[in-house]
Amino acid sequence: MYALAYDVLYTTYNRGTVVAANRTVAATIWARPEPAARNPRFSRDRIAAAALAIADAEGFEAVSMRRIAAALGAGTMSLYRYIQTKDDLLVLIDDAILGEALAPEPLPADWRAALALVARHTRAAYLRHPWAVRVLQGIQAAQPAVAGPGGLRHLEQSLAAVAGAPLDTAARLDLLAIVDDYIAGHLLHAARLATPGTGVPQPATSARADFGQARLASGEYPHVAGLASAGPPADDASMLDARFELGLRILIDGAAAVPG
């Protein structure tokens, strides 16, 4: 998400450092040179791509260092010449997805259309990797808050999108952060629905069915029960899309209406 890159600055400002990259550069993978002096057989890009392919095909749980190495025809420990920890790998993957999330340039001249377009592309990129948002969002807790090239480009594009908004800088950052939060949360839930096996019908025994009915019939949850007895809404993906668009519209229209 672009909050990844956003937080570079956000975190930096909030800890009183004026120049973002300076303070975080020492331990981040982005500041560590990749093996290159001796025609190395592998590369960080290839490692990340192998990991991405495995996760997309089988889910993130299938991504182990051994598995990636096998896919590359490498020894497991060879990978540690390129990255120090598995978390490093996740940083690479997230950056790749952010690069994938870039909207085509030039952006629409209207800032609202531009922001919506960026948001849609971001959402679409992560939806192509439904496992990603949960896996990648938290690992930064253990990583220095710094963005790679993909993240920086994404942040740059996001800032460019709202450059024409009649808001001061802080309000623009707030708007980007709020939209980003909304996208991230939306993706958490969308990913869950997109995951095979979620909510798959379970064989129900009558005793266990009674358990569920009893809870709704208990009178403790009148609103839930009222909802449960209503008819089913529209289809999955289209309803998710429509809901996402509704939330996006509310946020963008709402931000435009807030006194600068």
Added chain:
Amino acid sequence: MYALAYDVLYTTYNRGTVVAANRTVAATIWARPEPAARNPRFSRDRIAAAALAIADAEGFEAVSMRRIAAALGAGTMSLYRYIQTKDDLLVLIDDAILGEALAPEPLPADWRAALALVARHTRAAYLRHPWAVRVLQGIQAAQPAVAGPGGLRHLEQSLAAVAGAPLDTAARLDLLAIVDDYIAGHLLHAARLATPGTGVPQPATSARADFGQARLASGEYPHVAGLASAGPPADDASMLDARFELGLRILIDGAAAVPG
């Protein structure tokens, strides 16, 4: 999050099952009886509470089955009498947090105030466990989509909060989902900032500092560079709070303005 419980119905409807609990009840921990026939030494509540305490004190990584067992004075494998998998444990923990997130009744009569209050309490509960939102949000992918008592109460309260909104049922559900998405995304980022070590100043060597400066000076990221040279914004927690409130206000006001 209340989307956990929300998705009970959401998922159900989207898969064409009319009665939510029926379809999901077979494999969920909530339908499996807890040991009780022989004065068991432990309980699910105690197991979940021990796990919560460890996570709060040391982060979620410290929560292993062995660790929980040690905290309870139990054998590790004893825990499997109460839960089948560690994921079961996460379900219990999330339900406990949702229970903690309930706003005090009676809710304000005004639906907008009620929804905002519920949202604030939900946010506050999860912020007391900064590790939680990332850890818990995804595990449901492997779990039947069903809510426990805390989740159902939270959903009930959320539905009650918006019962007075001039929106039809689908629009109310959309609003709840959108607000919930926003909260979840916000918490992901807030949690990251709240995690010790994030963005901690790293000792910077001059060579590495040059790396950061060079990227910003390259001219590739004019908007980011412009931002980096601006002054630092206000303090952490208060800015996070303000931003959350701004987003919440935009969403609620915006939803009220959307034609029902």
Added chain:
DNA sequence: CGCAAGAGCGTACATCGTACGTAGACGAGC
């Protein structure tokens, strides 16, 4: 050509979740 150091990667270890099975405890029925 020689040498230093960089790339490759095998071995081994600590840790994790949990399958499987044994033993003791407890409650129901007589």
Added chain:
DNA sequence: GCTCGTCTACGTACGATGTACGCTCTTGCG
């Protein structure tokens, strides 16, 4: 009160994971 069946407690062991450590071969520079 006694017996028996089954419920609770939990030890042992296994497969899987990330990665520390160190040896070997390869490559580029002087």
